[in-house]
Amino acid sequence: MAKPNFQFQKRQKELERKKKMEEKQQRKLAKKDRLPGSIESTSPGGETE
Template sequence: MAKPNYQFEKRQRELEKKKKQEEKRQRDSAARNQPGGTAVDASPVATESDQAEATGTPGATVAGTG
């Protein structure tokens, strides 16, 4: 009996997930670019502290840390 190829299956799942994410990104982008559409701008302006937290800057303060 043949062994299952788990790496192949995992790679296929990853490719499928990446494809879905790309399709979603394109749909969202198209919705934002339509004039007069009902799409809400889902990209709020990031503050400097938000960017520091996202990038893990050492000087950034995080709530709950001493």
């Protein structure tokens, strides 16, 4: 019976975790970019005198 390669499994798990974190960061940045634009366009007092 072959021995399991724990280093390979650990590396794969680390890569998967890093990928998930990067995707989460991208979603967070996209959400952050989207929110301020919508808040500014609907802010009260937008009338000019």
